[in-house]
Amino acid sequence: MTTELRFRGGSNARFSKWLANLKQVGSNILVTGEVPDSVSAQASRNFFGCADRRFRVLGLTDQSITSAEARLPDETSSDDPTTWIIDQRQGERSVPATASGVTDELNPLQTDDARQLREEVQTAISFYDEQADGLDPAELRVGVDSLSPLVQQDLNATERALQTLGETVRGVQGMAHYHLRVPADSEIVEDLMHLFDARVELRKRPRRDPEQRWYAPDIDAATPWMGL
Template sequence: MTSELRFRGSGANPNFSQWLTDRKERGSNILLTGEVPDAVSARISRFLFGGDEPRRFRVLGLTDQSIRNAATRLPSDTSYNDPETWVIDQRRGERSVPASAERFARDSEPLETDDARQLCEEIQTAIRFYDERADGLAPAELRVGVDSLFPLLQEDRETTERVLRSLAAAVRGVHGMAHYHLRVPDDDPLVADLMDLFDARVELRKRPRRNPEQRWHAPDIDAVTPWMEL
């Protein structure tokens, strides 16, 4: 999904590079699958949130109580206090919102645990704020991450699927890039049930004594990349 991705081997679809470019320009919503350690989830999150050149606006939604260190989801040169970062932490009932966003956030309700509707509405508020601040966001300037979908789906699957459609449309509407963790095996039936909500998915794995790996699935061009180090 970024210019840093390079695919090697005969298994790569020759149309994949163009597909990546198109997704970056038009906006994308990516599902992350695989039962992997927390450190692997954090690594892919940092990768997809991107560095500071060019400028990025980042929105992070946290629901999963198993996350040990939420700050590791963000690039090392980014913090909760940056005005370009907006964090909604349902695990602790806390927000970290730019001071200049007061009029957008002042009417916010107390954060509830595992509330998909509220989380998606909060992320959409952040998107509107950054879109107005930038006077129109450039492609891939906005990055959104949700970690993870599993508690929301367990609490209310029907509502979660409904509001995810709305959130995905909001992300595409500003040509942003969003990633959503779902730590289940890639062949879990839940993945197939949800895939129509997303543009692609990234399958993750961590084998003993090896570095974490990723494999991209792009259903609309029927492409699957080889396994690559993350």
């Protein structure tokens, strides 16, 4: 049975140690919960975070998304050379000017194509890894929003893409988050969870701020609900 971690003073040593390890070795995190787009965007901003040197890759597939920029921290934009956006919804890319030679060799973007999205994200990761002369732990952040169109189109192809992409992210000690706006007890969550290192559940109750709850399979534990 999963143990719920009881936080005192806003922290828990066991959870903090586990999370610190994820940042060092690389991780892939599944984000679930039926929440408004604004809550998903806020969660993405948190995952992308701010640092003196950070590289962000954002893949967009869901037609319900209203803004790519809303998913980036306030201090960054799609024009930053450290930001790479793959927008399957519009068939568009926003990449660093120095990457134009790399993207010239890529095929036009298709909608709901898990294999192509995986290849595009891997291209961005390779580019930043080379530009940085090796990425430090947690410097690379990847976000995919959302998996829903991909699994609806081809579940098996999506699983294969996630397996390979997850290995690439861990290979550079990066951190990736993948949104799937479904309830935590959905069958698809159970089907996909073996591909991820952790899960974060989001919720938004009326007249209350958004909240999050972390599930840590490695230590068989979950946090209480916390502010997002």
